[in-house]
Amino acid sequence: MRGIVPQKVKGFRDITSTQNALRELIISKATEVYRRFGFSRFDTPILEYAESLGKYLPDADSVAQGVYSFKNPEQEPIFDTNGKEMRDAENRVLMENHYVAMRYDLTAPLARVYAESLWQQHLRGEIQGKTNLFRRFQYGPVFRFEAKLDPGRFREFWQMDFDTVGAEDVSTDAENCIILSQALENIGLKRGTYLIKINNRKIVNGLLSYSGITDKEQETAVMRVIDKLDKIGIQAVAQELGKGRVDEVSGAQIPGLGLDTEHVDLIINYIKDFEQRDTRKNVIAKLKSKPAFENETYKEGVAELEKIDTILADLGYNEEVAILDPGMVRGLGYYTGPIYEIESLQTYKDEKGRERRVGSICGGGRYDGLVENLLGVKVPATGASIGVDRLAELLTLTGQVPEQIDGPVIIIVFDDELMPLYQKTAMQLRAAGINTEIYYGAKRGLKHQMSYADKNNCTLAIIIGGDEAAKGVATVKNLKLGKQLAATVTDKNEWKAKVQKEISLENLAEEVKKMLQ
């Protein structure tokens, strides 16, 4: 009794060759654009000290929540604030097991990278004035332990980030939106099928502050509730800001933040005010007309949005591509300034025939406090991310996947005695640049071999039996053409004549190359 049958860990999945091809497409096309804007690739490990990652997830009240973390098997020295190992009375280095965590995004580890370098500079006495510029892109898996897993969602998924650390100018935020847009279009999305929604955390923070909510934690809690707007609707948001609510589906009691009616109304009215899509100029005018515009932070936020609007307009990114959306807050705890999200506008039909959307495929924003939280040094930073797997899902569901990739040419194994000939033939084809597989399966029936070739999308099958070997020829079956003709050519002999050819072994590589073109 094993207690466990062979299976993937719940919430994890294998990635087939077709899915990999799609990931590769997205990554290579986005890499092109990221490099075009001057970013270079820099990778961080899968594991980090849990303390380095902080607790910035939506709905995360503790590091453990949402994060795969565990006790590091190895003990590490404890350091004091000067970076010195702490020692006990007998001068032994104090050790403890820190917690390590699988990264839940690519941004928090980047803050660690930068803080680590700053710390080294600090120990060398080099920190003075403003900090250095660092730009990098990175892609790979991130891990979230979401207790309730929606169908089609996974606990390991790929993101592709680019970030600029050490830049305070919000021009970089405008540029981030343009990079995301160019990356999506390079991948194949058409303009008008996606929408960049831009806001500024300073505006929402300023609004809350203006109305008397100044506690940082409460601020973050309010953001997380507003972030659920698309999911739960405005009435439920109002309830969660106030006294809480009972979930209709599960019957669970969801506690509220306990804001009084006045504050709840202020936030809800603000959201309602900007529900209707409007031009960027009109949204800015409306933001300026609010009483909260007295608040310095709010005002700063509006000015930054105005600057971003100007740059986008200047470079040809109009309202078809990017709008201002003051009700959008993004759930992550670390944003401090401009934030942006890209929504796909394309619809697909689900298995019940209902029109659906994939939703958000990219996101990003400014996080000036992330390094500060680790190290106490203020470092401006901003970046954005493509949800690689979410985008792959969108491309698949809306039928925008590239054509199926050709498999190799397959050499059918008829006779073990002929194996040396099969191997020589395969090597000749490979030397000519042709992907070629010898069928090595234990199931030897021709039917098995052909069904394997079919499943693996093999382009041609090369058949050499005893007779062919004696004559120095091979029978070559064009499987790809065969599939295409199957619909139109119904006469079996005609089909065979078109699809099957006898070719001399001497010219095989040359002829196969022609057939593959």
Add this chain to the structure above:
Amino acid sequence: MRGIVPQKVKGFRDITSTQNALRELIISKATEVYRRFGFSRFDTPILEYAESLGKYLPDADSVAQGVYSFKNPEQEPIFDTNGKEMRDAENRVLMENHYVAMRYDLTAPLARVYAESLWQQHLRGEIQGKTNLFRRFQYGPVFRFEAKLDPGRFREFWQMDFDTVGAEDVSTDAENCIILSQALENIGLKRGTYLIKINNRKIVNGLLSYSGITDKEQETAVMRVIDKLDKIGIQAVAQELGKGRVDEVSGAQIPGLGLDTEHVDLIINYIKDFEQRDTRKNVIAKLKSKPAFENETYKEGVAELEKIDTILADLGYNEEVAILDPGMVRGLGYYTGPIYEIESLQTYKDEKGRERRVGSICGGGRYDGLVENLLGVKVPATGASIGVDRLAELLTLTGQVPEQIDGPVIIIVFDDELMPLYQKTAMQLRAAGINTEIYYGAKRGLKHQMSYADKNNCTLAIIIGGDEAAKGVATVKNLKLGKQLAATVTDKNEWKAKVQKEISLENLAEEVKKMLQ
């Protein structure tokens, strides 16, 4: 007091853009060859149930040893052998927290993939006769918790595997050696700078069995000791097979396996017999001349080596590329037949001027029991792996790394007022396919900007101040050429004349393109 300064988890590292470029080179060149032999890419997750991975590591007496494993935060149902959820007296599903582990290689997860598919076939009543063929390649990080970490070794490192499951013919093993050889040469290694060493576990197993050691666990333990030969020398191997030894450096007592002198001598004599490099034909003749040749398993092993030798010779892979090495066993617990390892013969000088070698850069072999151990169904399987990071290290240490990659063109930021012009200029260059970065750093001094450009290997710097903007021109500095000329052109004005150019903004993209060629 944080107790932890910003740092990487011990044994983990960040990967710079140069290191990434090297990884990308290795992966793309090996991918070409793997595809040429008909493999397609299939990925498994980072996490697996610890029970699925088994305990096959060298020196691993338990799953925990050498593996990052932890209790899954989520409870899972317990299954019976029919794949049904087990229930208690009140019909509630029995749940438990399984242990999960970060994969320590890419082979054990593959066995899970195949076993999972077989299990589904079993539940549908489809398993009959021989099993299906499955071929895939995969690359990515694997994780080993080695308590003692040698310098330059890491706990997260990349491997690149290809495997054939469902093929019993050892022709596949010969092919595996050829694939590794072609991959290394496609990456840039010259023939003669590496050596494939081939052996067969059946020969060593047969030898042990012939001498009366038939216990499976003891067999594995003996293999692990022999595997240390290169590291600890033949005398220490003899001691560890017998009564144990005291480590010279650490003074630690290393327990022995407790074999009697007769058995220890048999094994040691066997190893000594094959210490000298010899032709494949001679090695086979010598293997046949041993008394253990009476043993069926031993005999089978020799016959398989003979078959592999014939195929290699037939396809032009002579003794310069591949030898037989009966003393090589490989430490992993799951091998059952032919095994192979590739050693780099290239030397480099370490910091103390000593000649050194990187050692083993690839390895592989047949593991017919891996799926059987999970599921009880015998499935033949074989594969091999390139140690991506080890190979990258070799290329770096022996000076075979490709030239440094060009960074982007950089637009120097002189004047914030001119930012819209900088942005338009950058967009024009990008539209022409030129990687272009605007310097967004907070440190604005020209010295800072130029040192940033230098550090990031920028090719050209584009300087537009107020005067230039008024004239509609840019000063373009060819940084790459500047570096090249610095050694030969000592006159500052001459150097400047060659390196610096004033170009009209209208023709900028065109001219920059020319300068980059």
